[in-house]
Amino acid sequence: MxxxxxxxxxxxxxxxxxxxxxxxxxxxxxxxxxxxxxxxxxxxxxxxxxxxxxxxxxxxxxxxLGAFEGQDRRVADALRARPADEDQWTALRHALDTVIERYHMDPAGSLETLRLVRETPALCARQLEKQHSWRPALAQALAERAGSEEPTLAQSVRAAAALDCLNVALDHWLASDGRLDLVALLDEAFRAIQRPR
CATH class of the missing domain: 1.10.10.60 (Homeodomain-like)
Structure with a gap:
């Protein structure tokens, strides 16, 4: 060997x-x-x-929360791999499919884990802290897609907004006890920011 x-x-x-x-x-x-x-x-x-x-x-x-380790890297890699002619917002939305794919593979287990995290202040705070560290990786990936070395303020804001869209979609999915479609919720969250009323 x-x-x-x-x-x-x-x-x-x-x-x-x-x-x-x-x-x-x-x-x-x-x-x-x-x-x-x-x-x-x-x-x-x-x-x-x-x-x-x-x-x-x-x-x-x-x-x-160990199951979520490395997701920042996977999402950033997925973002870099999106088609070059795709706008940043659409690329961010599709890159987040790497996060929600685990919810499709095990909806019941994912729902239980999400419920435990959201209902436990220490876990919720730790998850948000970890997710906060994803923002620079996503902003950097957006910058690289645009041929730049450093992310702009707008790219950093888009990365933060995308993560907020993910969290709001997950909260609605949890509130529905998993009955609502998570992909549809995430799509709706992204549309709400793109076309505010």
Missing amino acids: TGAARTNTRDIARAAVRAELAQVAFELFRREGFDKVTLDDLAAAAGVSRSTFLRYFGTKEDAV
């Missing part, structure tokens, strides 16, 4: 353990309430030591 194969196997195993720990944590948070569960409770429920759990997740919040 080559070093690359060993590393790949190790990465796959690590991802599997991480996913299992996240699932155990989510079930415990849902059953007991996020604030009542300690790191020791999480480790015990997963059958690992506290230090092992902390090797995979630095905080309780990360155990829930």
Whole structure:
């Protein structure tokens, strides 16, 4: 076995353990309430030591929000890959499909996760903090599409507005208990900014 194969196997195993720990944590948070569960409770429920759990997740919040890691990079990459003649707003809207695709793959699980996040102040604040860090990556991708090295104020505003559209669409989807179409909600949110009444 080559070093690359060993590393790949190790990465796959690590991802599997991480996913299992996240699932155990989510079930415990849902059953007991996020604030009542300690790191020791999480480790015990997963059958690992506290230090092992902390090797995979630095905080309780990360155990829930770890699934969202790297989304800023994926959205920015999707934005760069959009057709060159597409306007920035349309490109942003379609780049966000990379975020909502997980909601299509597992609507029930995504709804439960979103509900836990929105109903837990610490998780909601941490998710918004993480999402705030997406803005520079999206603005930079917009700048690169326009052949510029630095994003303009307008590009930064568009990136921020796009993320707000995503959050409002998700809030409406959650309020409908997943009955409304998330893609339609996101499209409607983008149209509301493009054509304010």
